[in-house]
Amino acid sequence: MSKLPNEAFRDTIGTIDEEGKRKFIFPKKPSGKFYDYRTWVSYFLLIILVANPFIKVNGNQFMMFNILERRFNIFGFPFWPQDFYIFVLFMIVGVVFVILFTVIFGRIFCGWICPQTIFLEMVFRRIEYWIEGDRGAQIRLSKQEWNAEKIRKKGIKWSIFLIISFGIANVFLAYLVGSDELIQMIEDGPETHTSTLIALSIFTGVFYFIFVWFREQVCIIACPYGRLQGVLLDNKSINVAYDFVRGEKETGRAKFSKQEDRATTGKGDCIDCKQCVNVCPTGIDIRNGTQLECVNCTACIDECDVIMESVGLQKGLIRYASEDEIEKKEPFKFTARMKGYSAILLILVGILTGLLFLRTEVEAVILRLPGQLFEHKGDNISNVYTYKVINKTNNDFKDIHFELVGIKGTLKLVGNQHLKVVKQGMSSGTMFIEINQYLLESDKTKLRIKVYDGNKKIETSTTSFLSPRSFD
Ligand code: SF4
Ligand code: SF4
Secondary structure (H helix, E strand, O other): OOOOHHHHHHHOOOOEOOOOOEOOOOOOOOOOHHHHHHHHHHHHHHHHHHHHHHOEEOOEEOEEEEOOOOEEEEOOEEEOHHHHHHHHHHHHHHHHHHHHHHHHHOOHHHHHOOHHHHHHHHHHHHHHHHHHOOHHHHHHHHHOOOOHHHHHHHHHHHHHHHHHHHHHHHHHHHHHHOHHHHHHHHHHOHHHOHHHHHHHHHHHHHHHHHHHHHOOHHHHHHOHHHHHHHHHOOOOOOEEEEOHHHHHEOOOOOOOOOOOOHHHOOEOOOOOOOHHHHOOOOOOOHHHOOOOOOOOOOHHHHHHHHHHHHOOOOOOOEEEEOHHHHHOOOOOOOOHHHHHHHHHHHHHHHHHHHHHHHOOOEEEEEEEOOOOOOEEEOOEEEEEEEEEEEEOOOOOEEEEEEEEEOOOOEEEEOOOOOEEEOOOOEEEEEEEEEEEHHHOOOOEEEEEEEEEEOOEEEEEEEEEEEOOOOOO
């Protein structure tokens, strides 16, 4: 099927040339109202991102994703493998929230919140502008011979990038293993933690590769969220968009001329200066419409506003708007799809809140040993169990013991009778329960067992007790 000539850009991505080679982007340094707002939002988020693993709530790290030990803290709530259903629900709520946000506000997450964009645009690229200069100077430098100036500038830039990548890798590690553990490892010195040092070097290498070379390719090629846009966006989603009705008018875009009265010529308001293209960090032309490469960074809005102001035309030729708003002049509407997603989100948040409140800080699981029935011990019947006590609090349990509720019997732990469970720890073992056979009313009795730490009841658990069908 033949393509319209102006649709040919959809056949390729802006950062790959006709031979399939990488086209390196040298975006113009953005400036303007939105860039200023984004700068402040980015600083705020960078502080949060770096501080998160070092903040403690009730002694718990605020955010931790310790995959190796299967311990996760979210907003200071510790999650154990037993709480995994809450963790999964948390993730689902996050995904629905992002979907809802995308349906309404397009890729606002990518431009304003995503750590990849924040680090690339607000940290690494700023350093690049500082060392190598703006777009023109960067292009000249990349084309020139490897002389002293180029070696010096590139050398300084790559060294700083390496140091920052190493810093990011350390923060990343603090999320993975916990900040206390990280600080301890730093104090111990690298020679005692060789495997961690290797992991840290790999993380540093990955971040360095991403921010020195791979850059916007993460958003275009690798990021699954970016690929989802085609499904989530519709004509009512708000995006960074070019007002093609105003920009093209009857005869299309055209260069600016001071001598002519543009309003009477039928020419569009776009003066084809291509500044919106030059400033774009993903190398696209927003005038071609919504494209998967666009991360909604708003740089083209700022740039076009400056141009419009300088030629005496109204700002907002590129702005946040939906396609229907531009084409049909329809104001923003809360559509049925948005209402549906909002309802699902509200329900999920409600369930999640309920589960968080119902979640206990102590978990005691007592299960009959698989394959074992019961044993006669005189008049008594004995069952054998395995138990597991999980302490999700930040206090040690020093004297754990169990008591049967509503029935007389003895309960004996194998080994030490004074069980200890350290904070954020777990103890497990085997126990025997003996009950006089004449007290049992059926062959399978439901038992309730209270778990105490000293005199304080910390949990009640249930299990079953097997006995013969008849005691005659
Ligand atoms: S910056 Fe504005 S005027 Fe210039 S090419 Fe882009 S849309 Fe047209
Ligand atoms: S088209 Fe505009 S908003 Fe989209 S990535 Fe390029 S500069 Fe940013």
